[in-house]
Amino acid sequence: MVNDKLNLQSLNIPEEKREELLRLFPEVRTEGGQIDFDRLRLALGDMVDTGKERYGLNWPGKSACFKAIQTPSMGTLLPAPEESVNFDTTENLIIEGDNLEALKLLQKSYIGKVKMIYIDPPYNTGNDFIYPDNYSESLQTYLEYTGQTGEEGKRFSSNTDTDGRFHSKWLNMMYPRLYLARDLLRDDGVIFISIDDGEVAHLREVLSELFGEENFIVNVVWQKKFSPQANAVGFSDSHDHILVVAKNKEVWNPNLLARSEEADARFENTDNDPRGPWSSGDFTISLTGGQRGNQFMKTGVSQNIYEIITPSGRILTPPKGRCWGSTPEKFAQLVADNRIWFGESGNNVPRIKRFRSEVQDGIVPSTWWPHTESGHNQEAKQELNATLGDAAGTFDTPKPVRLIKRMLDIATKNEDKEIILDFFAGSGTTAHAVIKQNGSDNGNRLFILVQLPELIPESSPARRFGFETIADITKERVRRVINKLNDEDGNEKNQDRGFRVFKLAESNFTPWDGSVDQSPEDISLQMEMHIEHVRQGRIDQDILYEILLKSGFPLSIPVETLQVDGKTVYSIHDGIMLVCLDRNLSMPSVQAIVDRLPERVVFLDEGFAGNDALKVNAKEACKLKNIVFKVV
Known part of the structure; x- marks a missing residue:
């Protein structure tokens, strides 16, 4: 029997990998549809390494990283039009939430679509960083942290240099995020990662394992300071590293830099x-x-x-x-x-x-990026001050726009709507650089930012300006950058200068809880919850975007609102999918929707009000027209 329920989980990565392996090696399929590893070893022959000792990077907790990767997310991203700019028309996104959950939720819609990733993750300097160390409860931990569950807010995790698991905790945080990020990249995509001397060696090993050593491009040395400043051992710490790795080095085609x-x-x-x-x-x-x-x-x-x-x-x-x-x-x-x-x-x-x-149109980028060409930390602070005033002091080591612009010059083109992702968005420099770059070369690049709503200390000047979280500052900076550019040129080129805000939350639908006692009373309560299983306070727009996300449509896709037989119907991608969230369906309204011949229709289960005959007839009407029928 075909399951009519829309799958509300994020992409099941182990299942995807299993199906791909069985497609390549159908002979290893067992009777139960699993993988026979003995047959797989025979199929691969001498290419299988069966030795117990091999080169690689291991640390305590690495196995838990795979559990984190393999556990689908049951969360959703709630739209926040009131915090957005040009919500109805823009294709840029700012996601407020834990980036591990966000990366999982983006898999169905954005897998293989991102041209460039830039991240500036925590450098593991001994200061606190707040990403969950308990992967099995990452969404729950996030909800508690943001006060969405009624629990008292708490910090995710701290990592001091006196901790015996200092490096391990950092690697446990980075590994699953980079794993998920890799799958979002296009075949010709590339990732740039800022890091300092403390973890650069470990990060290089992780990237070699995840991307393949053959896809490593270069270790760029960026001159982040322009004046000597001796550290404790008598050297001036004036550089950071930027590791550059391609999804597939064979097809990555970098640009030349313009001659000065x-x-x-x-x-x-x-x-x-x-x-x-x-x-x-x-x-x-x-x-x-x-x-x-x-x-x-x-x-x-x-x-x-x-x-x-x-x-x-x-x-x-x-x-x-x-x-x-x-x-x-x-x-x-x-x-x-x-x-x-x-x-x-x-x-x-x-x-x-x-x-x-007769010479090349540009110059080949070098591995030394001096501050004269790529900016420096002081320049970055000045940029923030000019945009945010005293609130800029929240960030100790922001990155300058020129640094990200140099990456865009190398890795992106201005003709297509290439997506640039930053899931450690911080102050929003990546979005600033994308918008500015589009303005300078009439480009169409798009950005996706992900930022945790990390609470700003009460004593911070940013609090006096009404900013409660880092994510608040991220959004406000991008707003002000857009407003400033529009004031300067009136957006005569009609570029995409906006962003849609989404916020990580629990699914709009209460899942069946198999962990509760199976007494008649508890089962009856669970069944009552599933008669009206939409969470209280959620509106149709919240439900719609979860359906889009879990169906594999990008969050930026245009949505047209129609009236069909007196019912509100959402038309996705020129009618490929129709969504009706009406709570009082009838066969004539269902038939009117089916007669529009979409490829898929999605109804709210509550809309059938327990009328099984109506639901069966709706399904049969879809079947007659070769339309996929789903309910949520």
């Missing part, structure tokens, strides 16, 4: 060459062991050591230990093609001309 005006200024046209501006480079190369064994050699002597006569008659030979950059024959061709420059007097050492029209 200073770099372009090096190209001139001193001799009025019709090919345009050029710069000159050294025409000699080092006579190393590599050259001694190559095609330049003739009878033990480099063919590239020969005399050159300048136009003024000066005779030149290469300096000791070097040779000319080409053979005599090739050099003659270069001279004939006016690609050798002897200076205005014709008496200088030859240099080879390189035309701007």
Whole structure:
């Protein structure tokens, strides 16, 4: 019998992996539809490593990370239009909640759709960080922390450098989040992670395990400070790391960085060459062991050591230990093609001309990002001060917009609606950078931010301005950035300068609790709850977005409200799915909805009011038109 109930869990990752494995190796399927590992070993042959000792990173609690990953979320994301900007039209998202739960809930809708991830996670410096250490109760812990369950609010976890599980607790926090984040990336996607010296080695190992060592791109060193500041051991701590890893290095296609005006200024046209501006480079190369064994050699002597006569008659030979950059024959061709420059007097050492029209459109990014090109922490604080005033003091080490912009320059393009995700959003720098970048190159990039509503200390200046949580500051910063840009240019390009706010909460529907006593009284109470199983206080919009999320539609998808036979019906993606949450359905209204020929319809179970005949007839009406019938 087909289950008509809409699955209200987040993506079941183990089930997805099992089905993919059985698709690739159908011969390992057991009679019960499980996996026979002995057959799998036979199928893979010598590729299976059966040794007990192998290289890898292990720590106490790692097995619990997999339980966290494999446990589906029963939460939901409630829309908050009153805190949003242009809710009905924007495709940007700001999610307020624990990022582990949020990443689970995003799996169905956004798996394989994110082009770039940037995160600036807690660096594990010995200060408190507040992410749950008990994965089996992560949603419940979050609800208690935010006071949504009536329990007294509490901190998730603390991690001091005197804790014996100092590194382990940090790894337990990071591992499942990175695992889930990887699945959200497109095949050509990439993740940038800021980190300091304290955990960079461990993070590198985790990324190698999750993404594959072959997909590691580079460790960027970012100059976060521009003035020396000695630490306890006498060195100036002036850098952070940014680890860059691709989902699939083979298909990742990074952009070149634009040449600076200073770099372009090096190209001139001193001799009025019709090919345009050029710069000159050294025409000699080092006579190393590599050259001694190559095609330049003739009878033990480099063919590239020969005399050159300048136009003024000066005779030149290469300096000791070097040779000319080409053979005599090739050099003659270069001279004939006016690609050798002897200076205005014709008496200088030859240099080879390189035309701007023939070089790359940009420059290859390096692994050293100086503050002059990518900003610094002080610049980031100034940006925050300019936007938020005294409330900016809440953040000790914010990241500058120029730093994120450099990542966007490398990893994204302006033509498509590429999604940029930041699930440690902090002050909202990533959204600021995306909006600003779109404004500068007329791009269509979208952002998804996730930020825990971490309580701001009562003594903080931010409290005087009405900010209670970090998430409040995140949202307000993005609002002010949008308003400022709109004031400057009037949004003449009609770009997406808005965001939809969603907040993590329990599902709109009370689940069947199998843990209660199975006495007739308890079972009767459970059944009564499921006659009207929508939680009190939840409205149709809350229910609608849970249905969208659990059905695999993005939270940004346009929704059209229709009136069909006197019933409110929500049309998703031009009618592919129709949702009716009316509590008083009739067969004529059901038939009118079915006659619109959607691919799927979803009704509220309460709408049938216990009328099993009406429900069966509704299902049969859908079956006749090949429409998927679901109830919640």
